[in-house]
Amino acid sequence: MIAAFALFLASTDPSMSQAPVRVGVFDSRAIAIAYAxxxxxxxxxxxxxxxxxxxxxAKNDSLAAQLETKGQTRQKLLSLQGFSIGSVSEILALYKDAVAGVAKDANVSTVVSQYELLYQSPEIETVDITEPLVKRINDSPRISAMLDGLKNNKPLPLLDAIGMKSDH
Known part of the structure; x- marks a missing residue:
């Protein structure tokens, strides 16, 4: 009974509060650019x-048409990911171990796109892990230079990105 009461007091004592939950956030555009x-x-x-x-x-026109459509769709998806806030979860799934390593190094409990984090309570601490994630995907100095430009530019709204021509 005394132990239960002590636990109750500890849970209501602000001085005994737990450390904030740390959430790793990343710019999904950077992930798409590094992967591309x-x-x-x-x-x-x-x-x-x-x-x-x-x-x-092989004169398999049906398959050729399907593959051509797949290529065009892939390009459109890459535009949504690289210029807007399109999900990069399929890309990051290819680097699951690297994501886990970056999360561990940053001491974060979970990882989410910064554009998907719509609300956070004051008890949540966000940690930008974009750069280490990008380096695990593509450690090229060229990519690092490209990513510097993202920091000063907001992503396009999805609707605008959907309307973009895919001939980049």
Whole structure:
């Protein structure tokens, strides 16, 4: 009974409050840009091109059309991710161990896009982990320079990004 009362007092005593929950946040555009310039993405696109060329050579017009549509859709998705706030969860799933490593290094409990964090209570502390995540995907100095430009530019609204031409 005394132990239960002590626990109750401890839970109501502000001086015994727990450390804030730390949440790792990242700029999803940076993840998309780093991935689009990575060897992994290059391999993905090369495979799609090879499959398309093989379908054309085999005169499989139906498959060629499907692959062409897939390529166009992939480009549109990349535009939504790189210029707006399109989800990059599928990209980060490819780097699950790296995400876990960055989270551990930053001592954060969870990781979420900064654009998906709509509210946080004062007890939540956010930690920007964009840079270490990007370095795990693509450690090129060129990417680091590109990402500096993101810091001063807000993402396009999704509706505007959807309307963009995909010929970048």
């Amino acid at each position: 310039q990575s060897p992994a993405f290059g391999q993905e696109i090369q495979l799609l091109k090879t499959q398309f060329q093989q379908a054309k050579a």
